[in-house]
Amino acid sequence: MALTKIEWTEASWNPMTGCSKISAGCKNCYAERMALRLQAMGSDNYSNGFDLTMHKHVLLKPFEWKKPQMIFVNSMSDIFHENAPFEFIKSIFATMHMANWHTYQLLTKRSGRLKQLATKLSWANNIWMGVTVESAEYKHRIDNLRETPAKTKFLSLEPLLGPIGELNLDGIDWVIVGGESGPNSRPMEEAWVLDIKNQCLAQKTHFFFKQWGGKNKKKTGRKLEGTTWDQMPTPVSI
Template sequence: MAENTRIEWADHSFNAWIGCTKVSAGCDNCYAERERATRILDVRWGAGQPRHRTAVSTWEIPKRWNAAHATFFATHGRRQRVFCSSLSDVFDNEVPPAWRADLLRLIAQTPDLDWLILTKRIGNARAMLNEAVLEMSSGARTWDAGAWPNLWLGATIVNEIEAERDIPKLLETPAAVKFLSMEPLLGPVDISDFLTPGWPRCETGFVQAARYEHGYCATCAGHVTDPIHQSGMHDVIDWVIAGGESGAGARPMHTHWARSLRDQCANAAVPFLFKQWGEWLPADQADTIQRDAASAAASLSVSGELRLDRDAEIFQKDDAYVLRVGKKVAGRLLDGRVHDGFPVHKERCHRRAVEATARA
């Protein structure tokens, strides 16, 4: 279950285990549950069902990718990105804690790979990362003591409710890069409060009482009210991925939702990647060939109400007229452009720090 991937934002995908439980509206049409590997191995989805750990040989493959770092970097000018896990959730409650510790060991042993861990259970992430690092280091360190520069942490957000509930949890969890996967996007979402451009940060703070009494920092001479001393100012989202749903039962995405996220990111100078329209394509984004390929049509309100009746009396102001054309035909152009934003790694991978953790 490790392979090169066609996912636009990763080079490889890796699954340490298979199986999950649906916990979000975004899970309703879960592609992983329908995957061939899931069916062949007879993995059952749901709470209380055992997860299937992948073969030892699968766990060796990332080490080969890591060994190929120099060649890949010489060709592409960047590090390899690994999506973990596409057929499961690293922070699933059903997963034995020892498996997570084994996964963290593998990540530590492959410091030249950037591991992108995406979860629908971001509320579990911090505690489970601390637990795993404690186990693999025999109690010598925790995740909170220093996030690894080759582990990027992402949360799946599909609507406003999840954004308000889960993005703060992501921001509270240490990670080198914090990102959102807003796919399938099921409604309008305002994430602007979480996209404040990064501020300089004073690491030491008020260490001399005399200076503190006068309201100034002994380290940077900045005032107590300066943004560099506000703990939340550096905890922002580094990257946003957005996309529509594909496959059986796919729900359409409104043009406004995608544009809004694009514009929010642009205003905050946060990289934005538009992955796909999915099964449905708004008519205002379609060319003649795409319109001719439509097998169905509907109207979609800005709030997310889908109406299959195309009667003009039903169509409301700001509705999107959406066409079912299939993922491949729909493509990934938003207003005629490909949006392929990626974050610049804030801290280049410190091999020695990661390897020291692996040896601990």
């Protein structure tokens, strides 16, 4: 298990690593920067850099972690990447079913493939499914997510690159908002965040503000109008 500083989870598990860019939010991918750094450091799991790679030896890792954890699955990849073999995806789901004392958080930008495969996979209550929506252009991903059998559904509006506009949060349990961080980060406007927060409150959807981002995300912090927003769904028992 890799402990993580990501504010909305506790640990990460990466049976897949590597990805490819498909939309505007991918431009300054943090996972790509990290993967190339780990490759340069000689890490075995990153010998292929940021090329999509399956790690069968990692599939059973959650069984080694006896304390229940909130686990972000494939923080360094996208489980529904078009080149990820379906049988390998099924193997990841099998582990999540069997090591069921954990709660697993999955996140994808490839909502089309998620929609295509969702009914062919076995969903347990401890498997949360989310999609990234970085601007209004990608709101169709929410509709694809809504059609999946996942018990808990969430949105990651990060990096938020523009106003989202009207949100239909029917069937959506949780919304995470965050600005882009890193040396080439693109700015996020407070008005965009406040609009999303107000829509979440009006539609009774949990709201989580992760960060303002920027070149120094510690300095910009994560308070919105003086308040820290850490709302989350309650893990559902098996």
